């Protein structure tokens with residue numbers, strides 16, 4: 001089992017995304033994270049899906065995605081060098097001496113405190129998913145009130161481009 | 165200046181421009197603007213069915229017989245949901261149908277309006293693609309795209325959901341039917357990769373025990389002649405899937421019969437012992453392979469299919485070729501011809517002879533008993549009915565079937581000379597398919613002999629269409645293998661559940677089908693004596709009843725099972741051969 005990141009260029013049409021998601025449900029594939037937004041070309045959306053599976057399974061997923069009429073291109077980002085990032089908000093209870101501790105951990109991870117109340121900090125953090133995981137491990141679990149993760153987006157390094 | 169038409173008129177005009185002959189449909193509120201536009205024209209003939217499921221099977225039967233897409237029109241809500249079974253049937257067997265469903269007006273979508281169903285959502289897992297019309301101006305291009313998608317690549321059903329306001333007769337838009345369509349996101353491969361084809365040719369020439377395993381893709385691409393040329397060139401045995409029957413002539417000596425769960429002994433043994441499997445237009449269905457891990461242990465696999473997602477899905481292919489079956493076969497023939505001219509020692513004639521020696525032994529040992537001995541207990545054997553049908557129709561009929569034992573007997577015993585003659589629901593296994601499919605075939609081929617081989621259980625799932633048959637004068641011959649049971653279910657219960665026949669029999673409550681047929685205005689026969697079988701069959705298919713629908717209710721042995729039958733979890737060579745023996749006993753050869 002390997003974690004994979006698939007980048008999918010999709011016609012930006014009503015119902016297209018539901019076909020992608022429906023495919024995963026129908027064929028019993030797992031979606032770990034999913035992000036979607038229009039691209040520089042407004043007629044196209046870009047979907048990034050992270051999933052887990054054997055090489056064979058990923059090949060099947062890729063083929064079935066390609067079979068969807070509205071899917072223009074599919075790329076398994078792990079085929080070559082690539083960058084992945086995820087964004088996270090964490091609301092953390094921070095009172096008394098713990099306040100300074102949260103701030104310090106946030107700095108170590110190059111996070112930003114984007115909202116403050118007398119009893120809580122809201123931290124914004126961007127990075128590879130394992131960095132976000134590490135941050136959550138580094139702070140006191142009991143103080144974490146809310147976690148919002150954007151899901152992974154990714155892009156190939158170098159000249160390689162995913163385009164229609 | 166292009167003509168101004170309402171959405172309803174555009175829809176009908178677009179169907180005309182696509183050359184659609186028939187529209188199989190059933191009206192209702194959301195479709196009434198469209199029905200009014202149909203009323204005002206003559207080019208597309210609307211066929212009024214009695215149930216929307218049947219409309220989809222008719223369109224499907226029409227498509228399978230002709231290769232042209234069949235078109236369906238239903239209303240929203242229950243009309244649309246009734247069509248789902250037929251859409252799923254077409255999806256599983258990759259047949260091109262277009263289903264136009266009425267929808268509530270756009271402004272009401274999402275409000276749980278009367279007869280509102282999210283048709284695009286409900287049908288999504290069982291369509292090749294679907295559209296929701298948002299503006300009447302989209303209609304011409306959408307219809308064109310729908311036909312393009314349904315009929316190219318791996319064919320399949322396409323739904324067009326049409327909100328009632330987009331067909332409003334008071335709103336017009338310019339009508340222009342696109343001549344062609346090109347989609348950046350949909351470019352199905354047609355020709356196979358040349359290098360892969362050369363590799364496949366080499367593998368075929370070097371094989372000592374090759375088997376050609378051909379499926380529905382050969383039938384759909386009309387690749388039969390190219391397949392025959394290939395088989396003759398190589399002298400190799402050919403087996404067909406349930407969907408592929410007729411892709412290779414059923415009476416050809418190189419044909420070893422159908423393979424798989426109820427395939428012939430010789431076909432399954434040849435597959436298991438092959439050193440090369442040439443799979444074309446087939447998808448290694450679980451009803452073929454038995455346990456995938458035990459599948460054909462010594463074979464290299466060449467797999468030709470138009471759908472890349474079918475290749476290496478179940479069984480990894482050594483030489484994958486993505487392309488239209490007929491095209492690839494033609495190119496392969498050309499390569500083989502050139503290679504064989506260069507190297508006359510290939511393929512190895514000695515090896516071929518030895519291979520056929522083994523196949524002939526298998527065939528002699530457990531082949532289907534083509535000369536069925538007259539039954540001893542005075543009961544008609546179901547196999548005999550198919551043999552009698554084959555004889556009475558000179559092997560030249562279109563045969564549709566339902567699902568169950570009768571379907572397997574028809575597949576085993578009717579030797580189809582060419583593709584598109586055998587029409588059955590292989591993938592979904594839809595009981596109730598047979599009669600409406602036969603109707604679609606008869607509409608497509610008014611002069612042809614069309615037989616529907618059915619079981620009394622399946623027939624009762626769509627028998628209301630007997631009324632439609634009367635309305636349109638369809639002279640279908642229905643041959644019912646009446647075993648007074650859900651025979652295939654009963655067979656499994658006999659074999660796997662200690663004979664506990666849980667809800668698979670109803671012999672005390674069956675209708676008299678002869679009277680049923682007569683009540684619907686047709687001709688009915690009931691046959692229960694083996695001595696009357698041939699005469700009744702001849703009468704049914706003879707000149708006197710040429711223009712009539714005839715229902716031949718043949719009472720057959722209720723205890724007969726379909727054999728061979730794969731032993732679950734085994735390899736292809738593991739089969740029950742009859743009620744007492746299986747292939748695991750004694751010598752495997």
Ligand SMILES: Cc1ncc(C[n+]2csc(CCOP(=O)(O)OP(=O)(O)O)c2C)c(N)n1
Nearest residue numbers: 568569570593595619620621622650651652
């Ligand atoms: C719509 C549907 N429901 C249930 C089944 C399961 N099933 C497969 S074969 C069969 C029995 C069919 O009975 P009949 O049509 O009389 O054919 P026979 O096997 O007796 O020849 C059933 C219930 C099915 N294939 N389709």
Ligand SMILES: [Mg+2]
Nearest residue numbers: 619620649651
């Ligand atoms: Mg029955």
